Amino acid sequence: NAGVTQTPKFQVLKTGQSMTLQCAQDMNHEYMSWYRQDPGMGLRLIHYSVGAGITDQGEVPNGYNVSRSTTEDFPLRLLSAAPSQTSVYFCASSQTLSNQPQHFGDGTRLSIL
């Protein structure tokens, strides 16, 4: 099993550009999430999904969109990149939200110039 796969691993954008960060999991997990990790801070939830066709906002959703058309894929879209969105982005999946661990991808390192 590949687990959670994120692409690209690195990306540099100019302010105002848009892009999509890809996330795919092959574990048939219902729950998927996007986090950002900034230096000195804990991971913060951007958006999450409890199943195909269902998404909801997390703690820091502004400037980001998501969709969940299949169980496997959960892309994150930056609408108009800003320097404040420079961060490391992690996608995670889990079978449930209760006592099952989240499985994380290896992240996308995004720099906005």
Add this chain to the structure above:
Amino acid sequence: KNQVEQSPQSLIILEGKNCTLQCNYTVSPFSNLRWYKQDTGRGPVSLTIMTFSENTKSNGRYTATLDADTKQSSLHITASQLSDSASYICVVSASNYGQNFVFGPGTRLSVLP
């Protein structure tokens, strides 16, 4: 405000030594507490998950403890190895509807030969 604090911020030990990392939280209502290991450039990997009724859980050389009364947890690493060099993240889950994980900022552990 729900918060998770970890100490120390960073720690350096010699290979073969033991160490203990601390986590204090103010998350309410409490559902479970998780410890993750994050290698440099990788996503977090689950070590343990403890519910309210569990006060100790082990995973190999890693032993987590939980005191729900004082809202404290610790992660003890026995006979450290070079591969233990990583960030260790404490995460507390609140028993609300939806996804409500509060991530600590992590402790950076360096194991030297």
